[in-house]
Amino acid sequence: MLQQIVLGLREGSLFSLVALGLVIVYKTSGVVNFAYGHMGMFATYITFTFYAILGMPFYLSVIIGLVFAVVIGIVTERFLLRPVRHLSHSAMLIITLGLLMLLEGLALLIWKQDYQQLPNIISGKPFILRFEGGMIVLPPQDLLIFVLTAAIVFGTFFYLKFTKLGLAIRASSQNEEAAKLMGIKVGSVYSFAWGFGTGLSALAAILAAPKTNVHPSMMVDLQVQGLTAAVLGGFESLPGAIVGGLLLGVIEQFIGKYISVELKMTFALLIIIVLLLVKPSGLLGKSTKRRV
């Protein structure tokens, strides 16, 4: 039981990381980014190209991949979404869907369908947890994902709560026009959120790459799992994204162990549908009280 929980948390922390980026972009600009996973995939290919093809040092290649992701996030917001922002949210959703197809097509064109490999960011002796009835082997990369997710969550929370730009992000997400009237440069706030969110997608993809391999569909499952984790947590709540991701990891682990490995995603989604029917705002989502 404990073993399943730990293994579930290990998987779930990656779902949390994906969900976190999706929630930040949604919370700020009101757009569910369907291309989110593919933007991470493309950045991972950039890392792969610099590392495996051009022979640059691995860590430098990772940084280049992350910077590339931040830049495509900002460019997407500034040049693809901002011009249609005044039309409707659906217009922006369609653009993210188009971007998903474009990135997948480009990846196939440039890097073909072959599965490529990327090493772990950290390697070394795995940590072994022994307990009555079994043991758990935790590779350092999995611990890194735990630590990075926790650090990003706390960092983001404190940044949003206690800095001037954090206040601008929260204000813009609640009322764009009022934020403008306070002198907040709302466009820059959205660009920041897209850059940061896409950077998180790339981080998640680079961390997942040693297990998924690098290929054009490498982030499809993770995107669905991240989206599910975000919905589970309430979609607008950062702690919700984390709890949702970890919980989904544990649910999937138990279903995989006791019901069927093939059906674990189906069952997990079913549980989520039931949960949303009972509590539509998600586990940690809040319905804002307002007086009129």
Add this chain to the structure above:
Amino acid sequence: MLELNNVKLKYGYVEALKGISLNVKEKTITSLLGANGAGKSTTLRAISGINEISDGEIKFRGEGIDSLDTSSIVEKKIVQCPEGRKLFPALSVYENLLAGAYTVKDKSKIKSKVEEMYENFPILSERKKQMAGTLSGGEQQMLAIARSLMTDPELLMLDEPSLGLAPKIVEEIFDILVDLKKTGKTIFLVEQNANTALHVSDYAYILEVGNVVLEGTGGEMLANPEVKKKYLGG
């Protein structure tokens, strides 16, 4: 202080402002009155740079501001308190005030401004940790005005501050505006509630379907039979 010369603004093919000219003098309350859809809020949106004008010019202290973005206009201390308050409902009263001071860089100035607002609007001090969305209508309007005052604006523009409020609260809000004028602020007021607005206004303009059709001092307007018939209910 603020001059609009032959300002035109279009929403697609619809001309919402058809060439309006008006003047807001320093340390006065100037009102822009008119029915729904006359173009009052559009005028404020044009001044704040939310909507681009298609012709004419907007000048503040003799300098053209119609090509500036909203952020630069706020930095010139032209601040709008929007229609329907438009607070940040899930931010606390204190955080709403901080958002109002976004263009102010001096932290000690922000702190003293917050204290000043708590002093002038004691109810906000009592509610400082409460989410803005949970305040009553009158409290929300006070917070909206206080938030607009955080940058210490030279020109404060208010869009329908009496909207949806009980008569007693409206009276309180207009008393606040008169007090602000006494402290040297210039106020440009957009209102449907012509009677109350004209009683506190030094000068007023009446807007009908995108045109200024009448102007005069508050007293002149109150005595004008056409204004009485159309806007004062008798």
